[in-house]
Amino acid sequence: MDLVANLMTGFGVALTPINLLYALIGSLLGTLIGVLPGIGPVATIAMLLPITYALQPVSALIMLAGIYYGAQYGGSTTAILVNLPGEASSAVTCIDGYQMARRGRAGAALAIAALGSFFAGCVGTLLLASFALPMTELALKFGPAEYFSLMILGLIGAVVLAHGSLVKAIAMIVLGLLLGIVGTDVNSGLARFSFGIPELTDGIGTAVVAMGLFGFAEILVNLEHKTDRELLTQKLKSLMPNREEIRRSIPAVLRGTTIGSLLGVLPGGGALLASFAAYGLEKKVSKHPEEFGKGAVEGVAGPESANNAAAQTSFIPLLTLGIPPNAVMALMVGAMTIHNIQPGPQVMTSNPALFWGLIASMWVGNLMLVVLNLPLIGMWIKLLTVPYRMLYPAILLFCCIGVYSLSNSTFDIYVTAVFGLLGYIFSKLECEPAPLILGFVLGPLMEENLRRAMLLSRGDPTVFVTRPISMVMLALAAGLLLIIIAPNIRRKRADVFVEET
């Protein structure tokens, strides 16, 4: 069994003391920011990207991955106890989790969320491990035309599944692609869109864009509103769910895990969409839909399993194809590039210790989270009492230090501020920034593959439809677009997100 041997290699890497330590740091940090509303995994990973410079590549990736799935665990705590989504992907958990808490079942809700997440995390990791080999083999057959079409499919998928206006999301992608090609053109050596500023000839860092759009902009938007947070913390009596709750959550966890695993792989998917979809599904299949909104345990178990499963499986397209399916994975591309690793199918063969070590660490991290989190809940609740007025200056400081250390220049700090302002404007105009980040990361790759494909075909654009794999992908992309334009599906898509309020 190749898989077993590979996983053994992985555990050999993941279980070294130093990597255990970074998995722990990542998971705890992820839980922390998951618990705290107002800062999400994208901003945090962006903030920490620069400091991973000093680490071994595998330790760096283990830590950053831990932040993403750790945040899925932490988000549920705030949702259940305070009725606030600590993480966007826990927004639906608020609905029934908080109602359970009001009925004195907070402990049970927390335990079910954590155990469901753990189960989903294990399944997600296993899926990641088993799909890695076939997917990479497929990807190795890809030429530039296939890659270009794959990226088109990925980007279209991302907007179709994304929240909000389709046309605006496409525009944000194109804007991201444009921003991505700022810097020196690899073929001609020409500095494009650099305005004669030497710092811009190296391009803009992914972390800079992400910190501005997700970190700074979030603060600017939050400061407009009064941020009084009501804390309704009661003593947790018992963490043990009763038999009825267990009986009802098991099928919900299984469904949540399935839907989360599927949506995680899809471009534009990831934890957020997964939890919304899982909640909708639970409500639909339940024999007692009237209980939803009044503390139905399925409304906690399903979405919480789904978001964690999706957090794991969204690594599949990144690690095997080199295509990030969501904004967090786009930053992982940034993390890998910092360490001179080009994400894609070759990572598994050229760097098996890193590849399997990362996968194994996810299982280890999930185990740590479920063991550590439940006893630590009291501490996380204490953290929630830190008022936002003290939290956001700290975020600013860490962002500034992180950005500065990217290239030891204050120039990046100013660029981040500009992106913060831009992100604020985007939020006012209801333009989602996540597609922009995807476009930003894929910009240079798309241009490169387009150039190569057209060079190989001697300028004949039909190459994209005459090569079968490429054609299938473009057809899928076109199909997705057509489906979404059809009005009744558009209504359904709006329904999925309507639960948010």
Next chain:
Amino acid sequence: MGFIRHPKDFFAGLMFIAFGVAALAIGNGYALGTAARMGPGYFPRILGIFLVVIGAVVALRSLKLRGTRIEFGPLKPMAIVLGSVVLFGLLSPHIGLVLAGVMLIVVSSAGSSEFRWKEASISGIILSVGAVLVFIWGLGLQFSVWPPFLSGAR
């Protein structure tokens, strides 16, 4: 502006058009090349045209679709927060991380309506010292901790 029924989309469309036009204008000087041998100007030009077209669609659609107004809160917090960040960039090479950090925390805290001098100063000092411990001693980042004239010639 009665005919703009969806102001958010209208201005979003204008913004995309502006970015697209800027890309086309700046990229105008870049060699286009041919389809087989694309120059540095080829891809940006496709993107620029695309962005202008989509922007126009978004803007025109806003005359038909109905949407809510753009709500602006007070702009002062934003100015203060962004200002404090820029100030941090300007000052940190000269006064070092500790002082610049305290400045950043105190000034940016003033962006909140619940600003308190004492609390902001204390948290500024604690966070700056903590940042030095973690980032400079712990992770070995290159950053001047104190003003250069205090820490000796460098």
